[in-house]
Amino acid sequence: MSATFDLSDRPDYDPVIQQIADYVLNYKIDSAEALDTARNCLIDTLGCGLLALRFPDCTKHLGPLVEGTVVPNGARVPGTRFRLDPVKAAWDIGCIIRWLDYNDTWLAAEWGHPSDNLGGILAVADHLSQVRVSQGKPPLRMRQVLEAMIMAHEIQGVLALENSFNRVGLDHVLLVRVASTAVVTRLMGGDREAIMAALSQAWVDGSALRTYRHAPNAGSRKSWAAGDATSRAVRLADISIRGEMGIPSVLTAKQWGFYDVSFSKTNADQQLKPPQKRQFSISQRYGSYVMENILFKISFPAEFHAQTAAEAAVKLHPQVKDRLEQIDRIVIRTHESAIRIISKVGELNNPADRDHCLQYMTAVPLAFGTLIAEHYEDEFHDAHPIIDQLRDKMEVVDDQDFSREYLEPDKRSIANAIQVFFKDGSATDEVVVEYPIGHRRRRAEGIPLLEQKFQANLATRFPAGRCRQIFALCKDQPKLEATPVNEFMELFVI
Numbered sequence: 001m002s003a004t005f006d007l008s009d010r011p012d013y014d015p016v017i018q019q020i021a022d023y024v025l026n027y028k029i030d031s032a033e034a035l036d037t038a039r040n041c042l043i044d045t046l047g048c049g050l051l052a053l054r055f056p057d058c059t060k061h062l063g064p065l066v067e068g069t070v071v072p073n074g075a076r077v078p079g080t081r082f083r084l085d086p087v088k089a090a091w092d093i094g095c096i097i098r099w100l101d102y103n104d105t106w107l108a109a110e111w112g113h114p115s116d117n118l119g120g121i122l123a124v125a126d127h128l129s130q131v132r133v134s135q136g137k138p139p140l141r142m143r144q145v146l147e148a149m150i151m152a153h154e155i156q157g158v159l160a161l162e163n164s165f166n167r168v169g170l171d172h173v174l175l176v177r178v179a180s181t182a183v184v185t186r187l188m189g190g191d192r193e194a195i196m197a198a199l200s201q202a203w204v205d206g207s208a209l210r211t212y213r214h215a216p217n218a219g220s221r222k223s224w225a226a227g228d229a230t231s232r233a234v235r236l237a238d239i240s241i242r243g244e245m246g247i248p249s250v251l252t253a254k255q256w257g258f259y260d261v262s263f264s265k266t267n268a269d270q271q272l273k274p275p276q277k278r279q280f281s282i283s284q285r286y287g288s289y290v291m292e293n294i295l296f297k298i299s300f301p302a303e304f305h306a307q308t309a310a311e312a313a314v315k316l317h318p319q320v321k322d323r324l325e326q327i328d329r330i331v332i333r334t335h336e337s338a339i340r341i342i343s344k345v346g347e348l349n350n351p352a353d354r355d356h357c358l359q360y361m362t363a364v365p366l367a368f369g370t371l372i373a374e375h376y377e378d379e380f381h382d383a384h385p386i387i388d389q390l391r392d393k394m395e396v397v398d399d400q401d402f403s404r405e406y407l408e409p410d411k412r413s414i415a416n417a418i419q420v421f422f423k424d425g426s427a428t429d430e431v432v433v434e435y436p437i438g439h440r441r442r443r444a445e446g447i448p449l450l451e452q453k454f455q456a457n458l459a460t461r462f463p464a465g466r467c468r469q470i471f472a473l474c475k476d477q478p479k480l481e482a483t484p485v486n487e488f489m490e491l492f493v494i
Contacts, residue, residue: 013196014251016280017203020155020178021195023286024186029147034288036477038146041104041153043474044296044450045115046492047457048103049096050079051373054460058099061224062092073130075123078492079461086123090180090234094119094227100373101223101355104438105295105304106153107337107406107414110160112172114290116226117152120180120234121145122489124187129486140187142488143481148183150291155179157290162281166210166341168263173229174207180233190241197246201236203258204250215344218353251280293412296438298449300371305338306361308433309416313365316418319428320366324386326422330394332362333417333430335402343396351376362418363390405434414439451475461494 012018029035052058063082064071074083077092084092094116097103104115122145129139156179165172181202185195212221240246251258263278300310309332320327334343344357354360354376365371367386374380381387402415419430437446454474458467470491473480480488 011249013200013246013248016251016282017196017199017248019282019286020182020199021192023155024151024182024195025192027151027286029150029288031150031288031292034150034291035146035481037291037294038149038153039474039477039480040296040447040450041115041149041291041294042118042146043454045097045103045118046078047454048098048100049093050461050492051102051457052096052099053079055099055373057220058096058223061095061227064088073127073134075126076489076493078122078489079494081494084123086120086127087231087234087238089123089127090120091224091227091231092119093122094176094230095224096227098226099223100301101303102297102301102373105297106157106160106290107295107304107412108157108161109164109407110166110172110175111304111337111341112156112160112175113226114153114156114176114179114294115149116173116176117156117180117183117230117233118149119227120184120230121148121152121187122485124184124234124237125485126489128187129484133484133486139484139486141481142483142485144187145485146481148187150288151286152179152183153290153294154286154288155182157294158282158284158286159280162283165207165263168278169210170207170262171210171213171225173225176226176229177205177233177236178202180230181236184233185237185240188237188241190237193246194237194240196248197244198233198236198240200246200248200250201240201244202233204247205232205236206258206262213341213356215346215353218356219350220352222352222356293440295414295436295440296446296450298438298446298453299436300361300365301355301373302361302371303342303356304436305335305342305414306358306416307436307438308414309334309338309358309362309418310365310371311436312416312418312431312433313362314369314371315431315433316420316428317366317369320420321369323422324367324390326424327390327393327420328423329421330362330366330390331397331419331421331430332358332394333397333399333402333415333432334358335406335415336398337403337406338416339396339398345391348381351378354381357391358396359391359394360387362394363387366390366418366420412439466491 071085075089125140156175181198185198211217342358348354364375405411405413413434415434417432421427435441
């Protein structure tokens, strides 16, 4: 009788883990465009967090787990008085960054918001800088924060290029945890072994389900999920630097690894055996490509697949605002990802449900000429039944050209087209917007508006003098890069 047993020889770390570790340890950031874009990403991300502090559903999550806790050299949460341990500070910063769905976006086979990683990066960098100053050592500089942002963007974005986690039901915040873990472990002084161990822990955590982003379960967890992920990264970095052992074949281990457990289709509906095996496809080396091509949400706090739809609706508003009751139907030509992720009919139950509904994000600017965060709230929705009336008249069409160009590396369009038809047989022209204003192809047009957005968001939290001080520093690339992280963070304390 033959025996069945597991082979316990400990393998090397999976190549995917080794490649990420070598990237954060050895890659030199020399792209002026990436550093400039990271600076703009920094200010936009912080501004989004400041704006979110106006919403009690967000602020109820903030602060120490135990009231009155005093943390020596605690990391600051921008726009508040909180000084927290780096794990909880990362949670809070990540939460405010993502709350309004207004920070940057990356769209590929998987999507996500790489600036979510700033929660862990800022919390760790601020804490470490204060500790170093207290010990008579030089603090970390904002250049290191910008470089960490570029690397986190790159890890998350390159993994997303050809690997669709959403198609197997997993949420993209997994990639936030992985990217944050790599760069935060490096910031904390981890060597190659510590970085690989921490990364293996990040993968073995698995992934949250996407159900909280979709009907019928869409809800506010999607607004704090990334904070949770980047916070977890800080915890994993800490225990790994303390010497916690890694799990080298966490991805490839037969039966028990991530690929077999979480990244393979069971095909139960097709009764295929064995399951289709899937592994990551990584099509290019890590560099600074993702930061250079990142998408900014400049005009609308809306899920990114709907940005161009909202822009088209604003353009149509003057033609339809006095004829809303006369509308017979509204045709939206869009791309496959938008249909799969944000096309919804029926009742929308909360703000998180509405800001992930293509039809809602089109109806509001058609009727009102703009789309702001308050438009998702119950009070606004309930006071304007015309929104749901317009939604009921919408036809959403999958345009194959839009869907193809969405994935083409030299285009990466996020196109939507809208045309309104009236009961008397007349119609508006179709308005097509292929690239949102936050796209790399529209940088010259978009950055001045991004700066205006930042200034407006600063003004929601700080007096005019402080706003001018922060904005002047953030406009000056060399001065910002040389600024100690602890001094930069002090500017954001209330």
